[in-house]
Structures are given as C-alpha cells and as structure tokens.
Amino acid sequence: MVTISRPYTKSMIIMIVTGFICSACDSVFPLFNRYALDHFAAERTLDTLGIFIALYIAVLAVQVAGNYISAAICGRIEVSVNRDLRDSSFRHIQKLSLSYFNSNSIGAIHSRVMSDTSKIGETVSWKLMDIVWCGSYLISILISMAIISPELFAAILVLILCAALFTAFFQRRLIKVNRLIRQQNSVITGDFNQTVTGIKAVKSMSVEARMEKELFSDTEKMRRHSVRAGHISAFFSAAVGMVSALALSVILYRGGALTIEGVMLIGTLSVFMSYALGMIEPIQHIVMTLSEFAAIQASLERYNELMSTSSDVSDTEAVFEKYGDEFEPKTENWEAVNGDIEFDHVSFTYPDGDIPVLTDFSLKVPKGSMVALVGETGAGKSTLVNLVCRFYEPTSGRVLIDGRDIRERSVKWLHSHLGYVLQTPHLFSGTVRDNLRYAKPDATDEEIRGALAAVSALDIAEQLENGLDSRVGEGGCTLSTGQKQLISFARAVLADPDILILDEATSSVDTITEKKIQSAIKKLTGGRTSFVIAHRLSTIADADIIIAVKDGMIAEQGTHAELLNKKGVYYELYTRQHEDIDRVVTDRI
Numbered sequence: 001m002v003t004i005s006r007p008y009t010k011s012m013i014i015m016i017v018t019g020f021i022c023s024a025c026d027s028v029f030p031l032f033n034r035y036a037l038d039h040f041a042a043e044r045t046l047d048t049l050g051i052f053i054a055l056y057i058a059v060l061a062v063q064v065a066g067n068y069i070s071a072a073i074c075g076r077i078e079v080s081v082n083r084d085l086r087d088s089s090f091r092h093i094q095k096l097s098l099s100y101f102n103s104n105s106i107g108a109i110h111s112r113v114m115s116d117t118s119k120i121g122e123t124v125s126w127k128l129m130d131i132v133w134c135g136s137y138l139i140s141i142l143i144s145m146a147i148i149s150p151e152l153f154a155a156i157l158v159l160i161l162c163a164a165l166f167t168a169f170f171q172r173r174l175i176k177v178n179r180l181i182r183q184q185n186s187v188i189t190g191d192f193n194q195t196v197t198g199i200k201a202v203k204s205m206s207v208e209a210r211m212e213k214e215l216f217s218d219t220e221k222m223r224r225h226s227v228r229a230g231h232i233s234a235f236f237s238a239a240v241g242m243v244s245a246l247a248l249s250v251i252l253y254r255g256g257a258l259t260i261e262g263v264m265l266i267g268t269l270s271v272f273m274s275y276a277l278g279m280i281e282p283i284q285h286i287v288m289t290l291s292e293f294a295a296i297q298a299s300l301e302r303y304n305e306l307m308s309t310s311s312d313v314s315d316t317e318a319v320f321e322k323y324g325d326e327f328e329p330k331t332e333n334w335e336a337v338n339g340d341i342e343f344d345h346v347s348f349t350y351p352d353g354d355i356p357v358l359t360d361f362s363l364k365v366p367k368g369s370m371v372a373l374v375g376e377t378g379a380g381k382s383t384l385v386n387l388v389c390r391f392y393e394p395t396s397g398r399v400l401i402d403g404r405d406i407r408e409r410s411v412k413w414l415h416s417h418l419g420y421v422l423q424t425p426h427l428f429s430g431t432v433r434d435n436l437r438y439a440k441p442d443a444t445d446e447e448i449r450g451a452l453a454a455v456s457a458l459d460i461a462e463q464l465e466n467g468l469d470s471r472v473g474e475g476g477c478t479l480s481t482g483q484k485q486l487i488s489f490a491r492a493v494l495a496d497p498d499i500l501i502l503d504e505a506t507s508s509v510d511t512i513t514e515k516k517i518q519s520a521i522k523k524l525t526g527g528r529t530s531f532v533i534a535h536r537l538s539t540i541a542d543a544d545i546i547i548a549v550k551d552g553m554i555a556e557q558g559t560h561a562e563l564l565n566k567k568g569v570y571y572e573l574y575t576r577q578h579e580d581i582d583r584v585v586t587d588r589i
Helices: 002-041 049-095 098-103 106-148 150-197 199-204 208-260 266-308 317-323 381-388 411-415 432-437 445-454 458-463 481-495 511-525 560-566 569-588
Strands: 341-348 358-365 370-374 396-401 418-421 499-503 529-533 545-550 553-558
Touching: 002 049, 002 106, 002 266, 049 106, 049 266, 106 150, 106 266, 150 199, 150 208, 150 266, 199 208, 208 266, 341 381, 358 381, 358 553, 370 381, 381 499, 381 529, 418 481, 432 445, 432 481, 445 458, 445 481, 458 481, 499 511, 511 529, 545 560, 545 569, 553 560, 553 569, 560 569
Parallel strands: 370 529, 370 545, 418 499, 499 529
Antiparallel strands: 341 358, 341 396, 545 553
16 A cells, blocks of 8 residues: 555645644634633633634634645545556556466456556545544544543543454454455456346347346345445444443533532533544544455455466566567567577466367478468367467477577567457457557558458448448447458558468458458468468468367378378368368258
8 A cells, every 4th residue: 555655645745734734623623612611601701702713713714725635635646546556457467468367357357457446546545534634633632631631531531442442353354344345346247247248149048037147146145245244334333332422421420520519610511522522423434444444455455466466478587678568668679570480399288277288399380381270179279379479388398480489589579570360350449440550550541441452341441431430339349240350350461460370360251251351361471471270271272381280289281282182180171161061052952
C-alpha cells in the first residue's frame, strides 16, 4: 500500500494535515457551548459576545476550507491511484505468456484489473481520510475530557478499551470472510463473461438453464459469505453502540452528581455529553472502515499476486539492455531477419500439462521456404508455430533463427518480424481502417486498399455502409467469420513480415474466396519463410516442404507428390479428406 501511494506523498500529507485540522475544529465546538452556558447563561452577561462570535466564525471557516481541500485531494488521489494500478496491471498482463491466460479466466483477470484496483484506490484516499479524521477526533476529545475531568475520563476510557478489544477479536474473522467474497466475485464475473462471450453457443445448444443454475449456485455462495460478513459487522456496530450508550450513562450518572455537588459546572457536563454522543459516529466509522480494510486486504493480495506473476517467456537482462522490451524497444540495435529457421532437438511440454507434445524434434527450414504442417488434432502442429513465435519456451533444445537461439534476442524483435493469421480471426473494436493499421500504424489508404485487394477483400470493405470507416464491433461481431478472416489476412499482408504464420487461415472462407486467397498466398510467401497449418490439404499442394506430424514427432516430410507416393500418414489424411468430400456430395445428390 505504501508503494502504491508513494507518488502522491505530498498530496497525502496535505490531506492528513487538513484532516487533523478539521477534526480539531469539530472537537472545539462543544467548548464554545461550554463557554456559552457557563458564561453567558449562568452569569447572565453578554460581555465578550463579539469576540465569541468572531472566533466561532473563524473556526467554522477553517473547518469548511479544510473539508473542501481534503475532499478535493481525496478525489484526485483516488482516480490517480486507480489509473496507475490499471495502467501497470494492463502493461504487466501484456508481458505474460500464453500459459497464464490458459490457466486464468478472463473474468478473474478483469476483476483484478477493474474491481480490485478500484477498491484499493478508494482505500488510500477516502478510507484513509476516514481513519485520520475519526482517529484524530477521538484523540482530541479524549485529551479534552482528560483535562476537564480525569475522573469521568477514566471511567469512559475503560469502555473504549472494551470496544477496541471487540474490534481486534473480530477483525481476523472479517479478513477471512472478505477474502472468500472477493474470490467468489471473480468466479461470478467469469460466469458472466463466459456466458456473454459464448452466447451463440449457449443458445445453439439450448443450455440457458444450465448456465443459470451454475450462476445461481455461485451467487448463492457469495450471498452466504456476504451475510456472514454482514452479521460480523452488525455485531461490531451493536457492540460499539452499546459502549457509547454506557459512556453516556456514566456521564449522566456521575457528572450529574458532581454538578449537584457544585464540583462541576453545567457547561462542563454539557461538553462531556456532547463528546460522549460525538464518540458514537467516529467509533462506528472506524469499525466500519476497519471492516472494509479486511476486504481491501483481500483485493490487495489478489493485485499483488497478479503483479508478482512472472512470465514463462522473458528476456534476460543482457537481452533487455541491448534490444529493449515490448514498450521501450531499442530498434537501433535490431538486426534484420534472413529467414533460416531450425528446430534443434526440441522437446516441449505445456506448463499446465505433464504429457510431452514434442519430443526431440529437429528440422531445418531454409530461407524463403513454405512449410506446411499437417496431422491429427493434438499432433503438435500449433505447438511448432507457437515455439517459432516464442509464445512458449522449449522444455529442452533450441529454436534458431539465422543460426542464433531466439532467446538471444528480444521477444519484441521477433514479433516485429512475424505475421500471424489465426484460425479464429480476432478484430479489435474500431473501424476496418483502424484494424489494418494495427499492422502498420502509418499505413496510407492506398496501402490499406492494396492489402485488401491482395486477398480479394477490397470489394467487401467498400460494400460496407461506411467503407473503411465502418465499425466492426467488439471482436468483429458485425462481420461474418469469412469477412473477419479476410481482413485479418489483409492485416498480415500490410505488415509485410519476414516470417509468415498461417494457422488454418483459409478454413473460414468459401471455396471461391479460398482460390483467390491462394494466389495472394503465393505472392505473399514468395521470398519469405512461411509456416502453414493446413486443414484443407488441397491448399498446400505447392508447399516446398510438407511435414506430417504425429504424436509430437515428424512422421514424414517431403513434397505433395512425394508424400502421396509414399502412401503413409499424409496419403491417409489426404484420401480420407477426399472420401469425406465425395460422401457429402453423394448425400446431397
């Protein structure tokens, strides 16, 4: 918490000082009442009334000014801390490897970045101010009471210590319960996210009732935890209220007796009663704030857990010094890419798995080669390109580009030379033009139209309502899957990468469009190294190397003609696919 608030130390000091001043003013007002009763009322005189009014107005003015300054600073600190936490967590998240996102739901990540940071920001501003004001006010009135009447103060102090013991006893229990509440909140956020992002699947499979049942179960768990926390907090408030009432009773009983005996003036008794009644609100505020601190501690733990998570893929200090990182690249030290790629006895097991996906895999890919990867689902095709892209690190062995281990240069350097077209296309919210400029921020409209034309997508873009300025919606929801794929492909064309990855990039387009893309692929892959994961085997007949992967090993490799002649794994996949196509055609006839 100290580290989070350090940039705002000066503002927080001003906030705390004004809080002390405001609480001091609040504690002074009952003394004005005391003077009015003991002097003006008891002595029936208006002497010093002008000075009295002037001092009262002066204290009131200081209090109003202090409240304004502290409130303004609290608001500024809150929004600034929220911004800092979200900026730093978002930057950190982008540095994490894919394995983190495989093992953490989007809802849980979103909850940490938005909900938890919001609570932390509120704590270091308004909640801290509450503690400062309430604590200093209590100290002020206790000192005043001790000076005015040590006897009554001693009796009240015992009751206050009892309230403090109540707070300490239940504080640990509140921390545990609120930690459970925050964890369950992440689960519920994940439920919502899963349902909304997959709403088409939910409706198509008619599982609305099941999703509702799962959500209701999770919200019921959170309700139980919240009710338990509410019971504890309610007991807190009741205990504090009882202590305050006992304090007032003691003052009325003993103070009244002292007043009758003439030992204490009526104004002094009035001050003690005002202080006793005034103790209720700050004590309750402190209890409530301490209860909320328990919840904040859970949020802080979750935020720190996120920020302390290290990426499975990271650059060494030496690499960072030379090449920079994702956000501060030192492009002047970046070497050009020739395009020779080699897998040198690579083995790989996913961080959250225990079964090897690749075992002692070796392969040399000369510059400018088009490598097609085929095989059954789970054979290791995507794993190969993920290792080339350095989304994961090999468990053992090396991946080399131009004869150097890719770990000897930065992740940013590598990714700046890559073009990747995903099987499931993803577009960012914005316009068609915005999405293409993710590949090249300074691209002109002519370059954008040229990239779209290269993949036969220019007509599609121009037929949209606002052309290149048409908004695609979140994830490209306003476009068809084929349209999204074509725009995604055009984005790779615009990037003009040295190494191109096509992960079943034509699987979402129709046959006519696919043929148009094939000619674009030939132009795009010419002179640059490319990896093509193919589902439709007819699209890779012209590949320089076709690698049939089975159980994480190269089952066979060669050209299309060579592998058909071998009548092995590739031949089996190829003939089976054509049999399936023939069967579909026959069924339709």
